[in-house]
Each structure stands twice: as C-alpha cells, then as structure tokens.
Amino acid sequence: MSLLLLxxxxxxxxxxxxxxxxxxxxxxLIFGVMGLINLAHGSLYMVGAFCAAAVAAATGSFLLGxxxxxxxxxIAGALVELVVIRRLYDKDHLDQVLATFALILIFSEGxxxxxxxxxxxxxxxxxxxxxxxxxxxxxxPLYRLTLIVVGLLVALGLWLLISRTRLGVQIRAGENDREMxxxxxxxxxxxxxxxxxxxxxxxxxAGALVGAIQSVQVGMGEPVLILAFVVIVIGGIGxxxGALVGAIxxxLTDTLGGIFLxxxxxxxxxxxxxxxxxxxxxxxxIYILMAAVLILRPAGLFGARA
Amino acid sequence: xxxxxYLNAATLALLVAIPVWAMSADEPFTITLMTxxxxxxxxxVGLNIALGLGGLVSLGHAVFFGLGGYxxxxxxxxxxxxxxxxxxxxxxxxxxxxxxxWLVAVVLSSLxxxxxxxxxxxxxxxxxxxxxxAFGQMFFFFAISWAEYGGEDGLSIYVRNGFPGLNTLDxxxxxxxxxxLLCLVLAFAWRLGGSPFGLALNAARQVPVRVETVGLDPVxxxxxxxxxxxxxxxxAGALFADLNRFVSPTMFSWQTSGEIMIFIIxxxxxxxxxPVVGALVxxxxxxxxxxxxxxxxxYLGLLLLVIVLFGRGGLIGMICGRExxxx
Amino acid sequence: xxxxVLQTKGITKSFGALRASRDISIDLKPGEIHAIIGPNGAGxxxxxxxxxxxxxxxxxxxxxxGQDVTQEPTRSRARAGLGRTFQIxxxxxxxxxxxxxxxxxxxxxxxxxxxxGNALKDxxxxxxxxxxxxxxxxxxxxxxxxxxxxxxxxxxLEVAVALTLKPKALVMDxxxxxxxxxxxxxxxxxxxxxRQEAPILLVEHDMDAVFSLADRISVLVYGEVxxxxxxxxxxxxxxxxxxxxxxxx
Numbered sequence: 001m002s003l004l005l006l007x008x009x010x011x012x013x014x015x016x017x018x019x020x021x022x023x024x025x026x027x028x029l030i031f032g033v034m035g036l037i038n039l040a041h042g043s044l045y046m047v048g049a050f051c052a053a054a055v056a057a058a059t060g061s062f063l064l065g066x067x068x069x070x071x072x073x074x075i076a077g078a079l080v081e082l083v084v085i086r087r088l089y090d091k092d093h094l095d096q097v098l099a100t101f102a103l104i105l106i107f108s109e110g111x112x113x114x115x116x117x118x119x120x121x122x123x124x125x126x127x128x129x130x131x132x133x134x135x136x137x138x139x140x141p142l143y144r145l146t147l148i149v150v151g152l153l154v155a156l157g158l159w160l161l162i163s164r165t166r167l168g169v170q171i172r173a174g175e176n177d178r179e180m181x182x183x184x185x186x187x188x189x190x191x192x193x194x195x196x197x198x199x200x201x202x203x204x205x206a207g208a209l210v211g212a213i214q215s216v217q218v219g220m221g222e223p224v225l226i227l228a229f230v231v232i233v234i235g236g237i238g239x240x241x242g243a244l245v246g247a248i249x250x251x252l253t254d255t256l257g258g259i260f261l262x263x264x265x266x267x268x269x270x271x272x273x274x275x276x277x278x279x280x281x282x283x284x285x286i287y288i289l290m291a292a293v294l295i296l297r298p299a300g301l302f303g304a305r306a
Numbered sequence: 307x308x309x310x311x312y313l314n315a316a317t318l319a320l321l322v323a324i325p326v327w328a329m330s331a332d333e334p335f336t337i338t339l340m341t342x343x344x345x346x347x348x349x350x351v352g353l354n355i356a357l358g359l360g361g362l363v364s365l366g367h368a369v370f371f372g373l374g375g376y377x378x379x380x381x382x383x384x385x386x387x388x389x390x391x392x393x394x395x396x397x398x399x400x401x402x403x404x405x406x407x408w409l410v411a412v413v414l415s416s417l418x419x420x421x422x423x424x425x426x427x428x429x430x431x432x433x434x435x436x437x438x439x440a441f442g443q444m445f446f447f448f449a450i451s452w453a454e455y456g457g458e459d460g461l462s463i464y465v466r467n468g469f470p471g472l473n474t475l476d477x478x479x480x481x482x483x484x485x486x487l488l489c490l491v492l493a494f495a496w497r498l499g500g501s502p503f504g505l506a507l508n509a510a511r512q513v514p515v516r517v518e519t520v521g522l523d524p525v526x527x528x529x530x531x532x533x534x535x536x537x538x539x540x541x542a543g544a545l546f547a548d549l550n551r552f553v554s555p556t557m558f559s560w561q562t563s564g565e566i567m568i569f570i571i572x573x574x575x576x577x578x579x580x581p582v583v584g585a586l587v588x589x590x591x592x593x594x595x596x597x598x599x600x601x602x603x604x605y606l607g608l609l610l611l612v613i614v615l616f617g618r619g620g621l622i623g624m625i626c627g628r629e630x631x632x633x
Numbered sequence: 634x635x636x637x638v639l640q641t642k643g644i645t646k647s648f649g650a651l652r653a654s655r656d657i658s659i660d661l662k663p664g665e666i667h668a669i670i671g672p673n674g675a676g677x678x679x680x681x682x683x684x685x686x687x688x689x690x691x692x693x694x695x696x697x698x699g700q701d702v703t704q705e706p707t708r709s710r711a712r713a714g715l716g717r718t719f720q721i722x723x724x725x726x727x728x729x730x731x732x733x734x735x736x737x738x739x740x741x742x743x744x745x746x747x748x749x750g751n752a753l754k755d756x757x758x759x760x761x762x763x764x765x766x767x768x769x770x771x772x773x774x775x776x777x778x779x780x781x782x783x784x785x786x787x788x789x790l791e792v793a794v795a796l797t798l799k800p801k802a803l804v805m806d807x808x809x810x811x812x813x814x815x816x817x818x819x820x821x822x823x824x825x826x827x828r829q830e831a832p833i834l835l836v837e838h839d840m841d842a843v844f845s846l847a848d849r850i851s852v853l854v855y856g857e858v859x860x861x862x863x864x865x866x867x868x869x870x871x872x873x874x875x876x877x878x879x880x881x882x
Contacts, residue, residue, distance in 0.1 A: 037432045087615055093432055094363045098571055099614045101564050105607030113601050222560060226443045229436035237433065280451045287444035291425050294437070298428040502752040506745040509725040509736050515687070516723045516733075520740025520798060521711035527745065534748075 007138055009259050010252065015144045017251020018151030022206035023228035024235070024243040025158060026199025032238035033174040033195050034089055039100035040080065041203055041228070042221025043107035048073040048204025049211035049220060050111060053120040062125035066208055073204020074197045081196040086189070104222065112218045119215035122208070147209055154202070155244055162240065171195060175238060227254075230286055234293045236303025245301060250286050257285035310626040314579045317586070321485060329478050337477040338549070343589040344484045345545045350569035350581030351491050352538030357567070358576030359504060360531035361511035365563045366422065366438030369445045370536040372558035373418055374411035374543025376449065379461040379553035381407050386464060404469045404483075407544050415540025416533050423532040427525050442563050449555035460554025467548055474548075484545055488582070491538055496578055498534075507531050539566065568606075571613060574620030583621055636699065637662055638832050639715070639802045644683055644693030653679040654690065655856045661802055661832045666824065668835045668843045671853035677836050678720070680853065681806055684834070685717050686710045698801060712743065716800030716831065718791040720807045724779050730790055731775040734762035737797030765796040769823065785816040792823075800831045809839040821846060844868075852876070 027041050051072030056065030080103060088096045124143045132142040162168040170191050173181050181188055207221065214220070231250050235242025262278025269277065293300065321344065328336035349371055356362040384391050384400025391398040401407060426437040450458050466474045474480045498504045510517045510524035517524040547553045556562065565588070573584030591609075595602035617624055637660035646654040653676040661667050671677055682688035684695055686707035694703040702710050711717070724733050735752055738761035739745055752758060766772050769789040774782060782790065788808055795803060808824070809817045821842050824833060828848075837843050843850065844864050851861040854876045860867060867873055 031432060037435060084611065084615070091614075093435060094357070094575070095614050097363055097365065097435060098567070099611055101568075102607040102610035102614065105603040105610070109601045109603040109607070113604070223443070226439055226560065230440045233429075233433060233436050233440065276451075276453055280448055283447035283451045284444050287440055290437070290440060294425050294428050497749050500751045500753070501749055502739050502745050502747045502755065502758070504748075505728075505732060505736060505752040506739055508728060509733075512725040512727060513723045515707075515719075516725065516794075517736070517740070518707045519685070519711055519717050519719075519723070520737045520794065521708050521743065522740045522745055523708055530746070 004138055005259075007136075008140060009255055011140055011144065011148070013252035013255035014248060015147050015151075015251070016255055017248035018148050018155075019206050019210050020224070020227055020231050020251055021151060021244050021247035022154060022202045022209075023224055024231040024247050025155070025240055026202040027225075027228055028232050028235075028238055028240065028243045029171070030196060030199045031232075033171055034192055036085065036088060037093055037096050037100070038085070038199075039097060039225065040103035040107065041199070042223075042225030043104050044073045044077055044200040044203040045207035045221040045224055046107065046111060046218065047076045048201075048207035049122070049216040050115060050120065050207075051204065052208035052211055053122040053216045054115075056122055057120070062123070062128075062212070065122065066205070069204045069208030070201050073207070074201040076204075077200020078193055078197040080200075081193050085196060086192065089192070108218050115218075117218065119217035122211040122216055124212045143212065150209065154205070155240075158202075158240060167191075167194065227286070230290050232300070233290055234300060236300025239300070239302040242300055242302030249289065253286050253289050254282075257282040261285070308625055310577070310579075310622065313583075313622060313626055317579055317582055318489075320586070321488075321582075325478060325481050334477050337481050339589055339593055341477070341481045341484055341549055342546075343585045344481065344488050345542050345549055346566070346569055346585035346589065347582040348484070348488050348491050348545065349539045349542035349566050350573075350585055351488070351495050352535045352540075352542060353566050354535075354570050354576065354581050355495060355498065355538065356528075356532050356535035357570060358580070359499065359507050359511065360528045360535075362528055362532055362535075363435050364438045364532070364535075365435050365560065365567065366440075366442035367536070367539050367566050368442045368558050368560065368562035369418055369422065370415035370539040371543035371546065371562055371566065372445055372449065372553075372555070373415045374540035374545075375547035375553040375557040376455065376461075376543075377411040377414050377540070378407045378467065378544040378547040379463065380455055381410060382463040382467055383455065383461050402465070402467045404467045404474070404544075404548065407467060407548075408541055411540045411544035412537045415543070416537040419533045419536025420529070423529045423536075427529055427532070439560060439563070442558060442560055446555050446558040446560075449558050456554070458555060460552060460556075463547070463551045463553075466551055480549070484549075487541070487545070491541075492578065492582070494538075499578070503527070503530070568610060570620075571610065572620055574622035577620070577622045580620055580622055587621065637696070638698060639684070639804075639834060640696040641680075641684060642694045642696065644680075644690040644695065646679055646683060646688060646690050653856050654683065656693070657853075657856075657858055658693075659834075659851050659858060659861065661834050663832055664829055665848040666828050666833045666835055666846050668837060668847035668850045669853055670837065670840075670843060670850060675853040676856040677853055678806070679856070681717075681804055681836060684804055685715065711740065711798060714798070714801030716795035716798050716803045718788070718795050718803070718805045718808055720810060720836075722787040722791055724787060724790060724794070726778075726780040728779055729775065730766065730771055730777050730779055730782065731759075731762060733779055733790060734766050734775075734793055734797055735759065737765070737794040738762045741798045761797050765793040766790075768796060769793045770819070785812045788812060788816075788820070792820075803827070803831050803833045804836075805833055806836050807838060808835070809837055809842050817842060 023041065023045060027038060030036055030038055048069035052065035052069035055068035056062050084099060084103065088099055128143045128146055130142055131139040132145060134140055162171055170181065170186050173184060174191060227250060231243060231246040234249060235246030261282045262275045265274035265278040325337050325340050353364065353367045356364050380391060381400045382402055385402045391400055422438065422441050426434050455461055468474055469483060472479045472483060506517060506522055507527045510527045514524035543557060569584035569588055570581050572587050573580030573582065591606060595605050613620060639661040642658050643656045644654055645656055657680060669677055679688060683690045686705060690703065694701050696702065697710060697713050697715055702713065731753065735758050738758040739752065742758065766775055769792050771786060771789050771793060774786060808820060812820065817839060824846055827833065847864060849861060849863060850867045851858050852867065852873050859876060860870045860873050
C-alpha cells in the first residue's frame with residue numbers, strides 16, 4: 001500500500017465529500033429557514049444533471065450545460081416551492097415526507113417519460129480532461145481536482161452570502177426567529193422561494209458536476225439524498241459548517257473504507273473472505289459512523305438543538 | 307357518512323368474496339394480486355402501530371420487510387441446497403417450514419428494530435426520519451454486497467415453503483393463510499389500541515411531557531411500539547418472499563419503505579383498517595394504471611399529493627369522517 | 634418544626650448571560666400552600682422546571698421527601714410523589730377526559746406494559762380515574778373529547794390527572810389563569826381543602842387567590858427570592874412593595 005495510493009484516495013474522498021456538501025447545504029438551509037424536510041432534493045440533483053447533459057449534447061459546450069443545470073434546477077425548485085412546498089410549511093413532518101415523496105415519483109417518472117430509461121452521458125470537457133501532476137509527482141484527474149476547488153469556492157461563497165449580505169441577514173433571522181422576520185418587514189413568501197431555489201441550484205450544480213464522472217440516469221438523486229441526510233445527522237441540522245465537516249467525514253469514510261477495509265482484513269482472514277467481508281463492512285462504514293455520532297452527540301457535531 | 311365499523315366489515319367481506327369469485331371464475335392471477343395486497347396490508351398494519359399510535363415517522367420499515375424476506379430466503383436456500391446455514395457456534399440448518407421461518411423473521415426484525423430504535427429515538431422529529439431512512443439504505447447496500455446470498459441478483463426459491471396441513475402451492479390456500487395472519491395482526495392491533503400500553507403510547511405521541519409527568523417514560527413506550535411494529539412488518543416480509551419465491555435487495559430499498567407508508571396514507575393514518583384499504587387500492591392502481599401506462603407512478607404521485615394537501619384522513623377519513631371517540 | 638416535603642437548596646441556573654435563578658432556597662411543609670409570586674420574567678417557570686426535573690440546575694439541589702432528586706428525571710420525581718399542573722394545559726387533546734385521567738392512574742400504578750385488556754375497563758384504573766374526576770367536578774364530562782372542554786374545565790382536568798397520582802406534593806403553575814371569577818372561586822375552595830392531603834407550591838398571578846389561600850408567600854424578582862413570609866409579613870414588606878406590589882397598586 002503506497003503513500004501515493006493513500007493520497008489519491010484521500011483526494012477522491014474529499015471530492016465525493018464536497019459534492020455531498022452541495023446537497024447537504026441546501027437541505028440543511030431549507031430545514032433551518034423553513035422547517036421543511038425535503039425528500040425531493042434528490043430530484044433537483046437529477047434535474048440539474050439532465051439539463052446539463054441535454055444542453056451540453058445540443059450545444060457541445062459543457063459550461064453552457066452547467067449554466068443550464070443551475071438555471072433548470074433553480075427554476076424547477078422555485079416552481080415546486082410555489083405550487084406545492086409552500087402549502088407544507090405549517091403541516092407536520094409526515095405530510096412533508098409524503099408530499100415530497102410524491103414529488104420524487106412525479107419527477108422520476110416525468111424524466112423517464114421525456115428522456116427514456118437509458119442513461120445519458122455527459123463528457124468531461126476537453127480543457128478539464130486528463131491528469132494533472134501534483135507536487136510530489138502524483139497524477140490526479142484534473143476534472144476531479146476542479147470539483148474540489150469549485151465545491152470549496154461554493155462553500156466560501158455560501159459563507160459570504162450568509163454572513164455578509166442582506167439576504168444572509170434575513171436567512172439568519174429566519175433560522176432564529178420567524179416573528180422577527182415579519183417585524184423586520186421582510187416578505188417571507190419571497191424569502192422562502194429564494195432560499196428554496198438557492199438550495200435547488202446547489203443540488204442541480206452537484207448533479208451536473210457529478211454527472212460527468214457517473215452516468216446521468218433516473219433515480220441517481222436518491223442515494224445521494226440519503227447520504228446527505230447522513231451528513232446532516234452527523235453535522236447537526238441547520239448548520240452549514242456541520243454540513244461541510246459532516247460531508248467530508250462521510251466522503252473520506254466511504255472512499256477509504258471501501259479501499260482499505262478489505263486490505264486490513266486480509267491481515268487476519270484469507271483473501272477471498274477478506275474481500276467479501278471487507279466490502280460488506282465498507283458499505284456499512286458511514287452508517288456506523290452515524291450511529292457513533294448519535295451515541296456520543298445526538299444533536300450532531302455542530303447541532304444546537306436535539 | 308358511513309360508520310367506520312361498517313366500512314371495515316365491508317372491506318373484510320371483499321377480502322373473502324373477491325378470491326372466492328376468482329377461484330370459481332378460474333382467475334388465479336387475481337388471487338395472486340389479492341395475496342400481494344394482503345401481505346402489503348400486514349406490513350402496513352405493522353408500520354401503523356409505530357406511525358399511527360406512536361407518531362414515529364419511520365422511513366426505514368423496509369429494513370424489517372427485507373429482513374423477513376431474507377430470513378425466508380436464506381433458510382429456504384440452505385434447505386434446497388442441503389447445506390447448513392452455519393456450523394459454528396452450533397449447527398443451524400435451513401428449513402422449508404413456514405412457522406419456523408416466520409419465527410426467525412419476527413425475532414430478527416425485532417432485534418433490528420430494537421437497535422435502530424434505541425439509536426434513532428435519541429433524537430426526534432426530522433432526525434428520526436433521516437436516521438431510519440439511512441439505516442434502511444445501510445441494509446440495502448449490505449444485501450447488495452453479500453455475494454453469498456445472491457448480492458444484487460437476490461435469491462430464488464424453487465418451491466414455496468410448507469405449512470402443516472395445507473398445500474401452499476395452491477394459490478387460494480396460500481391466500482387463506484395470509485388472510486388469517488392479517489386478521490390475527492388486525493385483532494392484535496385493535497386490542498393494542500385500547501390496552502393500557504396503547505393508551506399510554508397514544509398520549510406519548512400527543513403530549514410526551516404529560517406522560518413523563520405521570521411517571522412514565524415516553525421514549526421507552528415508543529421504543530416498544532417500534533419493536534412490535536418492526537416484528538409485524540418482518541412477518542409480512544417473509545410472506546412476501548414466499549409469495550414471489552424470490553428475495554432481492556429491492557425489499558430493503560427506500561422505495562419499499564415509502565410504499566408501506568403510502569398504503570397507510572391512502573387508507574388513513576391511525577385507522578385500524580387504513581393499511582388494509584390502502585394496500586388494496588394501491589395494488590388495484592398498480593395493476594390497472596400500470597397496464598394503461600408505463601409511467602403510472604406519476605398518477606400515484608399526483609394522487610398522493612392530493613390526499614396530503616386536501617384530504618386528511620385518507621379514504622377512510624373521506625368516507626367516514628373524523629375518528630369516533632373510543633370507549 | 635416539621636420536615637419539608639419539597640425543598641430547594643441554593644439552586645442557580647443561567648441561560649447565557651441571563652441568570653434566571655440565583656441561589657434559590659425555598660421549602661414546602663406538610664399541610665401548607667406556599668405561593669411564589671413575582672413579575673413576569675422573574676424566573677418562576679425556570680424555578681418550576683428545576684423542581685419538576687425538566688431543567689437541571691447549574692448548582693444547588695432539589696429534595697423530595699428528604700431524598701436528593703436533583704439528578705432524577707421528571708418521571709422518577711412523579712413516581713416519588715410529585716404532582717404537577719401546567720400553565721398551558723398539557724393534555725392528550727384527541728382523547729377523552731376519562732382517558733386522560735386513566736393515563737394518570739396508569740402512571741401511578743406504574744404498569745403500562747400490558748398489551749391486552751381494555752385500559753378503560755380495568756376496575757382499579759377506572760376507579761382511581763373516576764374518583765379524581767369527581768373530586769374536581771368533571772364526572773359528567775368523562776366521555777367528552779378533551780379538545781371540546783372549556784378552558785376552565787381543562788384546568789380542572791389538569792388537577793384531576795395530578796390527583797390520580799396520589800401526590801405527596803403538588804406544584805401548580807398558574808391554575809387560575811384564564812378562569813372566570815366563578816371558576817376561580819370554586820378552584821380556590823378546592824385547593825383550600827386539598828392542602829391537607831398534599832401541600833401545594835402555587836405559582837399564581839391572581840393576587841386575590843394568593844392572599845386568601847397562601848400560608849406563606851415567596852417573592853421572586855430577577856431570579857432571586859427577595860422575601861418569604863406570611864401574607865401579612867409580605868404585605869408589610871417594603872422591599873416587596875417597591876419591587877413588585879408597589880407597581881401594581
């Protein structure tokens with residue numbers, strides 16, 4: 001097991017984690033401000049990926065595809081908020097779960113109807129393809145490295161947005177005290193639509209970016225959604241910082257566990273058993289991490305409320 | 307408004323009449339569909355104890371459904387290959403006997419519910435939803451990676467398991483067995499609702515602080531409800547596997563959890579027959595709409611949206627009005 | 634001097650910079666009604682929370698029947714004999730009045746783990762529940778849904794549920810709030826007799842009720858007890874007049 005492999009896998013885990021962060025940040029923001037649990041967030045991820053793939057295929061431009069993903073997911077998010085979601089804010093969690101589950105069904109089947117059941121392909125653009133040589137002589141795909149950088153930039157932007165802008169003030173007010181928002185003369189309905197569209201755009205961006213290294217297909221969003229939930233449980237609900245730390249922890253645990261657990265078990269078991277047991281254990285690693293956090297800190301690493 | 311007890315009786319009558327008609331009209335497929343509905347109903351009666359009585363929005367009941375399924379799959383697989391499940395620490399052999407399989411399914415799913423319940427009840431509200439969903443996914447991926455039992459492809463069982471005195475290969479006999487179990491489970495849920503435990507659980511859902519103030523532990527009440535709930539859904543899983551003579555990781559998927567919940571919502575949350583009515587309607591929709599359009603989930607999604615946004619109390623709520631006061 | 638049934642020793646609680654309880658030592662003796670009064674924001678709810686176990690004090694201890702219960706959860710204190718009524722009714726609104734009372738009886742019996750048998754047909758539970766309802770005058774409403782009760786009747790039910798526990802001490806958080814004058818009068822008469830059965834720590838805004846009922850009064854201002862004494866002593870206390878009663882008069 002070489003150091004090179006370790007670094008490469010750490011980068012892979014980081015890249016995976018950063019993409020999870022884009023999902024988790026939107027979810028946790030929407031929950032923090034509106035108190036809504038949104039299962040359809042994975043659908044917006046899928047919408048972003050499909051918009052990107054369709055526009056990139058039509059225009060030949062990956063960047064236009066990204067713009068389409070952001071716009072498409074944001075518009076879909078705003079529409080869904082206006083038509084369905086805003087009727088759910090004062091309902092209980094069960095109703096929110098069911099209505100957003102219904103949205104998953106509608107989005108998934110609708111997408112299958114329009115694009116068919118076969119996966120679409122979104123290619124990594126020419127200028128980002130191929131490996132790049134990192135200090136120390138490590139060869140790493142440029143595109144994946146770009147994802148890490150873009151994700152971190154988005155995280156920075158989100159932090160600036162929330163801590164430095166007028167919208168950020170309103171968002172923080174919404175998280176702490178709903179009555180205060182009204183007292184400040186803020187249009188709550190508009191704020192909610194904007195926050196939801198923002199969350200949707202982040203999910204759409206993640207979908208498009210990941211779509212270029214995996215296939216773009218119906219149902220791609222939900223596994224990521226569930227991982228984002230694990231991230232939120234670990235990080236603490238409503239906390240962007242928690243989402244970032246939780247996402248990176250989950251990304252690293254999953255990637256490194258998949259590679260190193262079978263290797264570790266080979267020290268004590270015969271190779272074939274080690275591989276099968278190791279990969280089974282690795283598939284459970286992040287959930288075991290979640291269970292451990294629940295035992296030690298039920299409100300999550302950065303959560304204020306239980 | 308029709309009285310709820312009349313509607314319940316009518317539902318039971320349909321559960322007997324449709325298969326009897328199907329048998330005389332030689333429509334075995336209808337019997338299979340009805341069996342599917344009855345098994346789904348058992349799973350949902352289980353979830354309804356956690357959801358309707360305990361207020362626990364579990365999106366992880368596929369765990370128990372799947373465990374029940376795999377209990378059947380693994381035991382029957384070893385029986386049909388004449389191998390032992392394990393020889394260490396003591397010999398466990400496979401079996402083709404339904405009662406034994408059911409027992410194993412119930413015990414396994416209770417244990418899983420206990421562990422998941424202890425962990426997820428450390429929190430409440432949306433955390434609970436996310437955590438149960440996540441544990442469901444854990445079992446899903448575990449089943450996929452468990453190559454010994456078919457991995458992604460699942461396990462096929464060639465001959466349906468046996469029940470003493472019955473020919474389970476005969477659709478109507480297997481249906482009768484499932485229906486009998488549904489009735490047992492319904493009777494249990496009904497008695498549970500009025501029992502001291504049910505009363506306390508009902509209050510723990512509405513005002514945990516009150517339950518605490520009279521000296522009871524609301525979290526423990528909910529935990530026990532979750533375990534009982536999981537056990538019943540596990541039993542349904544074993545039956546479902548026997549109905550299809552097949553188990554696969556799909557039984558563990560989040561869609562399965564969602565569907566079990568949908569049965570309850572269509573019928574009516576917390577209503578004794580809500581899961582039964584919901585499962586019947588779901589299977590009917592799946593069959594008819596599925597035959598009309600490949601994209602029938604769109605219509606299911608729209609129906610669900612309408613029920614959530616406009617029709618609280620599901621179909622039973624629409625037909626019978628609000629729940630009557632128990633006496 | 635008789636031993637206190639309920640006692641706090643120097644309990645202190647802060648929320649951030651706000652010191653909601655400062656070194657509070659009060660006690661409740663057999664057969665008495667001890668009223669806690671104070672302006673809004675004086676820390677009455679925080680004090681009750683610590684006595685009943687929903688809040689943990691930063692320092693100090695809570696004693697029930699001579700036992701230190703500071704680390705015990707609410708339910709253990711309830712089982713040890715601490716009854717409580719809430720300022721905002723905490724009742725199972727979807728259930729009937731009788732079901733709420735039976736819940737109390739169930740808690741008192743400590744046996745919720747029976748999955749069969751109808752709770753409402755259990756003779757012992759039902760008798761306890763009906764007796765408590767009768768004592769507060771709700772016997773005719775037993776089959777009504779709790780949500781359909783008037784505000785005053787819900788308060789009566791709160792008291793009835795507390796009575797099913799056969800409490801050794803009662804903590805009542807503004808039982809008169811929102812009641813009409815007629816209802817207040819009836820409840821006042823009832824509490825007057827109840828004190829012999831279980832002493833009452835009474836947090837109340839209705840000064841007529843407090844002055845007619847209380848054996849002792851403690852005045853809480855900014856998280857601190859500034860005076861404890863009989864009705865006459867408190868009426869005469871200048872510090873109290875300045876800090877509290879003076880504002881109202």
